[in-house]
Amino acid sequence: xxxxxxxxxxxxxxxxxxxxxxxxxxxxxxxxxxxxxxxxxxxxxxxxxxxxxxxxxxxxxxxxxxxxxxxxxxxxxxxxxxxxxxxxxxxxxxxxxxxxxxxxxxxxxxxxxxxxxxxxxxxxxxxxxxxxxxxxxxxxxxxxxxxxxxxxxxxxxxxxxxxxxxxxxxxxxxxxxxxxxxxxxxxxxxxxxxxxxxxxxxxxxxxxxxxxxxxxxxxxxxxxxxxxxxxxxxxxxxxxxxxxxxxxxxxxxxxxxxxxxxxxxxxxxxxxxxxxxxxxxxxxxxxxxxxxx
Numbered sequence: 001x002x003x004x005x006x007x008x009x010x011x012x013x014x015x016x017x018x019x020x021x022x023x024x025x026x027x028x029x030x031x032x033x034x035x036x037x038x039x040x041x042x043x044x045x046x047x048x049x050x051x052x053x054x055x056x057x058x059x060x061x062x063x064x065x066x067x068x069x070x071x072x073x074x075x076x077x078x079x080x081x082x083x084x085x086x087x088x089x090x091x092x093x094x095x096x097x098x099x100x101x102x103x104x105x106x107x108x109x110x111x112x113x114x115x116x117x118x119x120x121x122x123x124x125x126x127x128x129x130x131x132x133x134x135x136x137x138x139x140x141x142x143x144x145x146x147x148x149x150x151x152x153x154x155x156x157x158x159x160x161x162x163x164x165x166x167x168x169x170x171x172x173x174x175x176x177x178x179x180x181x182x183x184x185x186x187x188x189x190x191x192x193x194x195x196x197x198x199x200x201x202x203x204x205x206x207x208x209x210x211x212x213x214x215x216x217x218x219x220x221x222x223x224x225x226x227x228x229x230x231x232x233x234x235x236x237x238x239x240x241x242x243x244x245x246x247x248x249x250x251x252x253x254x255x256x257x258x259x260x261x262x263x264x265x266x267x268x269x270x271x272x273x274x275x276x277x278x279x280x281x282x283x284x285x286x287x288x289x290x291x292x293x
Contacts, residue, residue: 001116003033006045006232007251011119013046014132017053018125019104019113027053048233051135091117100279120251121279122258137240137259138233145224146234149201152221153241156199161242162188162220163253164204177209179292180248180272181216187246187270187288189217195244203239203253244268249276258282 002009013029020027031044044055091098104115104124125132140150153159164184166175192198200220202210207222223238232252239256247253248270257267267285269276272292281287 001030001033001114002044002046003031003037003042004118005040005042005252006048006236007253007255008118008120009044009046010049010136010255011121011124011251012117013051013053014136015104015117015119015124016115017051017132017135018128019115021128021131022106023113025112029053029055031055031057045232049136049138087113089113089115089117091119097277120254120277122282123279133259133261136255138237140237141234143234146238149223149238150241153201153223153238158195158198158244159242160191160195160198160200160244160246161239161253161256162200162202162216163239163245163247163250163256164202164206165248165250165253166204166206166209167250176292177206181209183270183272183290183292184246184248185215185217187268187290191244191246191268192218198244201238201242203235203256246270248272249280254280257285 002012004012016027016029029046034042034044046053047055089101089103091101093099098117100121100123101117101119104119105127122129141147162184164180166177166180188200192200200216200218202216202220202222204210204222205225207225210216210220210222213219223235225235236252236256236259239253240259240261242256242260243262243264243266245253245257245260245265245267247257247267249272257265267282269281269285269287270290271281271287272290276287
């Protein structure tokens with residue numbers, strides 16, 4: 001079941017694709033939830049990427065279930081007898097987070113499995129990482145603005161992506177943007193002191209918050225923000241051209257760092273107030289506990 005924004009859709013696809021490969025089975029993507037998203041108005045965006053799956057609207061597999069069950073899947077499928085009968089696996093809560101589901105790492109014994117969750121962990125698809133990278137790497141584009149951005153990054157000796165997400169998608173949602181920028185500034189300045197040849201490129205959903213060119217303490221170039229269904233892949237591709245990454249919780253930025261093919265890649269993940277979802281940060285990434293100030 002696919003829903004949410006592009007970054008989360010990529011996690012769902014990667015987990016489902018890896019499971020299908022373990023089962024030697026076909027992968028179906030149920031996109032029937034998108035018309036009901038009246039808060040964020042998300043759309044199905046995986047068609048921007050070279051994925052290998054069949055898209056179904058209404059759910060070839062989940063349509064076998066009663067409508068009232070499908071619409072309340074998160075609650076209904078926690079009942080063991082329904083979950084076992086349908087081969088349905090969903091994320092379960094464990095305190096404020098979700099529990100890691102080891103069953104997804106094992107080949108299923110039944111003919112079909114329906115999975116529903118965000119699955120925001122590399123562990124769900126690490127054994128098929130090469131395939132996932134190939135199928136989720138956005139195709140290079142000749143959009144004139146994107147070409148300029150890409151050339152600036154690729155011509156840099158040491159390009160660094162500063163990825164700042166403020167999570168202001170929903171109407172009325174407010175973020176402490178001053179505190180968030182201040183926390184990034186401290187980490188960026190430390191990075192710059194150790195990497196004098198680095199050039200910094202800013203990827204953000206709120207470029208207006210960075211109108212002060214001194215706000216991060218170092219010179220930086222804002223990469224063109226391409227909102228909308230058909231342009232997220234442009235930003236994602238530009239991001240993957242960088243060598244180092246400084247980011248915090250954002251599924252979209254997570255994938256930019258993970259997909260980067262640079263063998264010298266280094267990723268610094270900012271954990272605000274020392275919190276983040278278990279298993280979300282790959283072991284190869286460095287973490288920094290920060291606070292908004």
